[in-house]
Amino acid sequence: MPEPCGGSRRTRDDRQDRAKGHSMKVMFVMVKEDYIDPMNIELLSAMAKQGGHETFLNVLEHDNLMEEVRAIRPDVVAYSAKTGESNVMYRANRAIKTAYQEKIFTVMGGPHPTFNAMRMQLYGEELKLPLTLSGPAMPRVVEDTQLDALVVGEGDESWPAMLHVLSTGGSLDAISNVVTRTNRRADGSVALQERNMALDDLPYLDRDVVYAKTRLKEFxxxxxxxxxxxxxxxxxxxxxxxxxxxxxxxxxxxxxxxxxxxxxxxxxxxxxxxxxxxxxxxxxxxxxxxxxxxxxxxxxxxxxxxxxxxxxxxxxxxxxxxxxxxxxxxxxxxxxxxxxxxxxxxxxxxxxxxxxxxxxxxxxxxxxxxxxxxxxxxxxxxVPVIPDLDDPQFDQKAKELCAHLESYHRMNLGTLRADVDFGGALDQVARRKVVGYFESVGLRHxxxxxxxxxxxxxxxxxxxxxxxxxxxxxxxxxxxxxxxxxxxxxxxxxxxxxxxxxxxxxxxxxxxxxxxxxxxxxxxxxxxxxxxxxxxxxxxxxxxxxxxxxxxxxxxxxxxxxxxxxxxxxYSAGHIVRTVKESFFSELLKHSRDEGEKFYQKRKGLSTPPSEVLGGPWQS
CATH class of the missing domain: 3.20.20.70 (Aldolase class I)
Structure with missing residues (x-):
């Protein structure tokens, strides 16, 4: 049975100790805190601690990223990103790489890189997208991330292996699920490990790394x-x-x-x-x-x-x-x-x-x-909509709609196809029959x-x-x-x-x-x-x-x-008042149209523009 991670923490004298396999400092970065445990970070932190490393958390919503980076001097900065929040993490990462370049190793995992790795340009890389991504369906969009590596899919084995290699000075290129600028495949595919079927062997989630910096400990x-x-x-x-x-x-x-x-x-x-x-x-x-x-x-x-x-x-x-x-x-x-x-x-x-x-x-x-x-x-x-009965273009729109249902949704229209193909001869009675069929399969006006x-x-x-x-x-x-x-x-x-x-x-x-x-x-x-x-x-x-x-x-x-x-x-009355206030502003920020607005809000002492919050260049 695995034990919870914790206990004494090892330190290092300087970055050169990595070659000897000494412990590293790993900083996780997330955009904002919520009322749900970020279990991905908690599991990765537990694994890092099992390997003798020290872990930290920065929450962009209310922490000064560059100030904490200067104080902690992490060896590794790690992000777990969903599509939609990745842009904020890219900007944060570019600030770190501009200030520290290769002195800090940065890596991203999660759903966004898992399904988008082939278009994410890494630090020092000239990315050319695979031909399979070109064409009208998938525009050739390169995301300038300035990351050193990506983790695709499960990281149960690749994450500890990556930390071990980084602490001993080896190469990451042979580690499955990891994409670097030197092991990237031309077709965009990634060598994946087997799914982890031994979940019982995983360490308990390290909630301490999150609770030390967020209100979750009180929830x-x-x-x-x-x-x-x-x-x-x-x-x-x-x-x-x-x-x-x-x-x-x-x-x-x-x-x-x-x-x-x-x-x-x-x-x-x-x-x-x-x-x-x-x-x-x-x-x-x-x-x-x-x-x-x-x-x-x-x-x-x-x-x-x-x-x-x-x-x-x-x-x-x-x-x-x-x-x-x-x-x-x-x-x-x-x-x-x-x-x-x-x-x-x-x-x-x-x-x-x-x-x-x-x-x-x-x-x-x-x-x-x-x-x-x-x-x-x-x-x-x-979704498609049903044309109006008195629409002069009813016949043409009905044909186009039938073609869409048949070709894209593989629906068998039966006698409806013959009615529609009859075209201009459709009278109001025939049109009502066509509309009735569209309504019967769930189409609306x-x-x-x-x-x-x-x-x-x-x-x-x-x-x-x-x-x-x-x-x-x-x-x-x-x-x-x-x-x-x-x-x-x-x-x-x-x-x-x-x-x-x-x-x-x-x-x-x-x-x-x-x-x-x-x-x-x-x-x-x-x-x-x-x-x-x-x-x-x-x-x-x-x-x-x-x-x-x-x-x-x-x-x-x-x-x-x-x-x-x-x-x-x-909860106590005081806790309820505090929670209502916190959750209201959290919801308000989540509903903001401009992602950057969350960094301008005068909340939790955070009233400065993004470049000052990060303590370094905030590049678009």
Whole structure:
């Protein structure tokens, strides 16, 4: 059984000691803190400490990066990036490399480099993109990162190996999952190790490195995963591409044993005051199996704290005993993503593999068990719309729409194709038949009709708490290629905002539609508290430029539902006031359109422009 990392820390006299294999100083950088443990950083820090290295954390949101770099003099600076926040990390990294050049080794892992490595230019590199990336679908965009290396996919073995090589002065080029300027392959492929199937051998997460610099130490909810992997092909998620990358390289699904999971939870609860646990697995359980039965038997006695996890509606409908055992274990709330109330989006675009009845039955079962429900539903999806009956171009638009359904979505239109091909002879009766078919497969007359349908399914199923993000395409996801194919997105992922409730990046929407989408993404949650406001909201309020007011309404609804229904915990009055203030400004910054604005905000003493916050050049 692995032990938690900690204890005495080794130091070094100077950087020349690296050749002797002495310990290094490793600084992790993240953009902002949240109320969820950054488990990627916590695991990497634990591994680094196992190797005898010293770890630190810098949070760009409130720490002076260059001041801390000068004080700590790290050997390695590491970033874990999602698309949307990578630009901020690039700017921070360029400041470090401008000031220290090769004296500090910088590396990035996470989803963004995993699916974007071939276009990320490294320090001292002249990058030429593979020919497979050229053409209208994928513009030739090179990201100037100034990083020394990238880690692609799992870093369980490559990260410790990299630190060992850096501390002894060797070459990184033979380490799997690592991309450098000297081992980069011309075709963009990366040599990957087998998936890690021995999760029990991993060290406990090093929460200390994060809690020493963030408010998470005062927050009563702790996050953990019970396993890795998801077999479902949802197109907005990276898992389908990730699974394809690792095909033939080990099991897709890997879990901690129940005893190993509970041992880490027990250690965590002993070391950090904990009231609530959130299991952050993509899918916590797939069926009523021996693992779930053992977990339900042991968790109440070993831990006994309320918890939250994510499952799928279709799995719950197929195997209702899942909820019986989760309830026995002590579950308080559950996530079951709907993703769209519209059948065309849900099945033809998102490939969810579940229907409205799966959703209805699963949420009804949760309500019967007294389990509060949390759902994610995606708005602002580029979709075709049905032409108006009196549109002079109806025949041509119907033909184009049929061609799209047949060629892109592989739909069999049957006799509809003959009706449409008849062309100009279509009268009003025939047109109504065509429109009726389009409606039957889930197509709608207005862009906003799809989003309103998604709000309605949440209200109808009594969802307790819901988020309504707008679609943002990410590298490596099938839906991003779909948005490029339908000419809604130009493939420039670096312009994406890291928050999903800002203006849509798609060119197919009008400015008014984008305004209504943002407003609906905020007011959707309010409607779960006040469903009787539905008509007022969808017919009137979303059309108004009152987004700032809607943000306040959204925040109040979110604070109430999260605090009392989804992750209920008990705090002192002072802590509640402080948390409300902190979380409000955190949400406000997340919803800012300009990523740089978060560095200008007079918050936590941070009121200086980016170049001064970093203590060095802030290059665009």
């Amino acid at each position: 009563g909810m702790r996050s953990l995963i019970a396993g890795r992997g998801c077999p479902f092909p949802c197109t907005y998620c990276f898992n389908a591409k990730y699974n394809a990358m690792y095909k033939g390289k080990g099991k897709m699904l890997n879990r901690y044993s129940v005893d190993r999971l509970l041992a880490e939870l027990e250690d965590m609860v002993r070391r950090h005051p904990t009231q609530f646990i959130k299991f952050y697995d993509d899918v916590f359980v797939f069926r009523t199996d021996d693992w779930l039965i053992e977990f339900a038997d042991k968790y109440p006695h070993a831990i006994g704290l309320p918890f939250h996890c994510l499952v799928r509606s279709d799995l719950v409908r197929r195997d209702p005993e899942i909820l019986t055992y989760l309830k026995k274990a002590g579950i308080k709330s559950i996530s079951m993503s709907i993703e769209s109330g519209n059948p065309f989006i849900r099945e033809q675009i998102f490939k969810r593999g579940m229907d409205a009845e799966d959703i209805r039955v699963a949420f009804e079962l949760c309500h019967k068990h007294g389990i509060n429900t949390f759902s994610n539903t995606i708005l602002a999806v580029p 207005r862009v906003l009709d799809y989003d309103i349908e998604s709000i309605d399914i949440n209200i109808q199923n009594g969802v307790v708490f819901g988020e309504f993000p707008e679609l943002h395409p990410y590298p490596g996801t099938p839906v991003s290629q779909y948005t490029i194919d339908v000419k809604a997105f130009d493939g420039d992922f670096e312009k994406l905002h890291q928050n999903y409730q800002t203006e849509s990046p798609f060119t197919c929407f009008t400015e008014q539609e984008k305004l209504e989408q943002v407003n609906l993404s905020l007011l959707g949650l309010v409607l779960l508290v006040f469903p009787s406001w539905r008509n007022l909201v969808v017919n009137h309020l979303i059309k108004r430029r009152w987004t700032k007011l809607y943000f306040v309404m959204y925040y109040l609804a979110k604070a109430y539902l999260i605090g009392f229904k989804i992750y209920p915990m008990t």
